[in-house]
Amino acid sequence: MVPEGDGIWNYNFMGAKHSANMKYLLTLDTPKEFYHESHRPSHFLNFSALEQTGLTTVATNVEGVNPAIEVDRENEFD
Numbered sequence: 001m002v003p004e005g006d007g008i009w010n011y012n013f014m015g016a017k018h019s020a021n022m023k024y025l026l027t028l029d030t031p032k033e034f035y036h037e038s039h040r041p042s043h044f045l046n047f048s049a050l051e052q053t054g055l056t057t058v059a060t061n062v063e064g065v066n067p068a069i070e071v072d073r074e075n076e077f078d
Helices: 041-053 055-060
Strands: none
């Protein structure tokens, strides 16, 4: 049994979107995995931002990291 519609049942990663009093309908289906991307959209937005801005932007927000140092990245899949 899963919630009808989008099938999201794991609100652990969504913060305040869950309410103990929320109303929902159930349908017979296979539930999505615990870590499915629809359960944690903010994580995937962060991943896409990393791909667009690169590691240098992330390094500027980490204390003690010098973003002027070039990081060698090797593509393991090519």
